[in-house]
Amino acid sequence: MRDFKIPSFDETLRPSIQEKIDNLNKPKGSLGRLEDLAMQICMIQQTLHPALSNPCHLLLGGDHGIEREGVSVSPREVTWQQMINFTYGGGGVNMFCRQHGFRLRIVDVGVDYDLSSIPGIIDRKIARGTRNFLYEPAMSEEEFDQVIETGVSLVDECIAEGCNILCIGEMGIANTSPSSIWLHLFSQIPLKDCIGAGAGLDFSGIRHKYEVLSQAVERFLHHNPRPSTLHILRYFGGYEMVAAIGAMLHAAEHRMVILVDGFIMTACAMAAVLIQPEVKQYMIFTHCGDEAGHQMMLETIGACPLLRLGLRLGEGTGALCAYPIIDSAVRMINEMNNFEKANITKYF
Template sequence: MELLEQTIQRIEDLDAEMMVNAQLRVNHLIKPAKSLGKLEDLAVRLAGITRQLYAPIDKKAVIVMAADHGVYEEGISSNPQEVTLNQTLAFPQGLTGVCAIANVSGAKVVTVDIGIKGDIPRDAGVMIKKIKYGTDNLATGPAMTRDEAIKALEVGIEMANEEVKNGTNLLGTGEMGIGNTTPSTAILAVLGECDPLEITGIGAGVGEGGIVHKAAVIRKAIEVNQPNRADGIDVLAKVGGLDIAGMAGVMLGAAANRIPVVIDGYISSVATLIAVSIEPKVREYLIPSHFSTEPGARKASELLGVEPMLHMDMCLGEGSGAALAFPIIDAACQMMKQMATFAEVGMEL
């Protein structure tokens, strides 16, 4: 709890003066006004985050939180639960979707076992930060204790701090966990005050009972646990997941270090809702990457008040959308550094 509280206290507002300076430069670059659209807005916000006119973005990492979910017992997924462990082992080998996409921009992928049901070999290239062997079944009781939820948040903070210490200046969030769209949708239903059926999707593969059964399980979980909507940590503990908590912690840690963090799709967006409920200032440090095809993705974005940059019909997770957005962020930085102003080339406005 101490690390979480210290981290929250370190999160500050963006540097307004630097953003004004950045906007002035953008306005005077040799181009028609607003002609680079969202790249201009992004460059200004990066200046506010980093407190530097030319944001230093040259070392990137996606942190993937891997965990299992006790609600799998309810038949909400068509995939074997062992896929979580097996897929996690594939990340260090560079064989997964996010690894292929991250390679385009030279980003590394850091994989964390925060709650896989089985044991990962110590030499597998995965960071072992296990809180427990998967959450408990949220349909019958809390997914985890409040203390476990806080510890999982702090794992994310620790991972962000470690990456910053190693020189990383742009982070992305990712996850791996069979069944994790179920707790994500439960969190969203609570925070968004909506019926689970409206926002429940197939995830990586829905069980035999289909979406109706999956939504019923989520509805039951909310009824059984009665999470307090005004307390993000309570919601996380009662109907959330360890992977979701870890990602929220990464966001908190990144904000405390004034590092921009790119959020992936649906599950990352739900983790963002938790992070923002803990400290609202985190929102300004987050860059949404893409609209997931999961039904709840739009609702999550609306609650966050953000519009993701990309519409790619993706729903892989893993941090794949975040990695895909990295080159766009590079472009915003290069626009600021490389383009000249009218004054610099002796042209009159």
């Protein structure tokens, strides 16, 4: 895999940013998380005057071999059906992108269906779904590297349009399964605590999902007792998930703000942080959903989400819903008067 070179923050700018925030005409700290967000975005962009320009949303689609084991209540054809639905503008992700002015890119990186002739879908297919990790690695080393590069190239296309804030979503039936395994293997949290209902499994369905994933992990560790981070990602991951990791790492190389959505994308963020810890500085964790393990995953990363709306749709919808809060933070530091200009005595 390529070596990502993510710039560290120049900390000499932080006191000046804090002084500007503290001297806005308000009690010190009274705008709470907005002040934290303003600080983070200023540090990402290395400026006292941040801006959000041409926001882009990558919607990455891929299927999973493990779906064949009945670990999801939804069949795999839902992946391609929804991908086509997105081109008609009928998905939740479409509505929120329209609402908040995001350019939506719908990308097939591994859907088990021929979508190459569908207008509005970018064809970057690696294969028609990953292999079944109950029996073999989900992808080869070559495929892993290829899909990382796919994520990189998609970000380059966004940058060419002047984008400096990136949102990533996913569409892939059964992708809570690799996410749960990643959480288990990277945090040592018991697997049963990492597994939830996904798209709507009942109690017996969750139990079956646990039995399948537990068997897959046992087989993997039996043959790979000391696996590397990249080996774990390749063995269990989905094409859409690994593409998201590549996109996150490359976006950080270019000092972009990265909005992280729910359980699947938080798993990808966790993986990116393990590969390059500096990437976390560029991430805003937007939402904690109801999927079992999501809160534990955020705690593992040391992240505090902006919203808790109970969403479990995926697609990046939680991140899109949080965008107005991020926009408010930027407007706060750019548009509020300070005490001197407002001719107001400091009252803190």
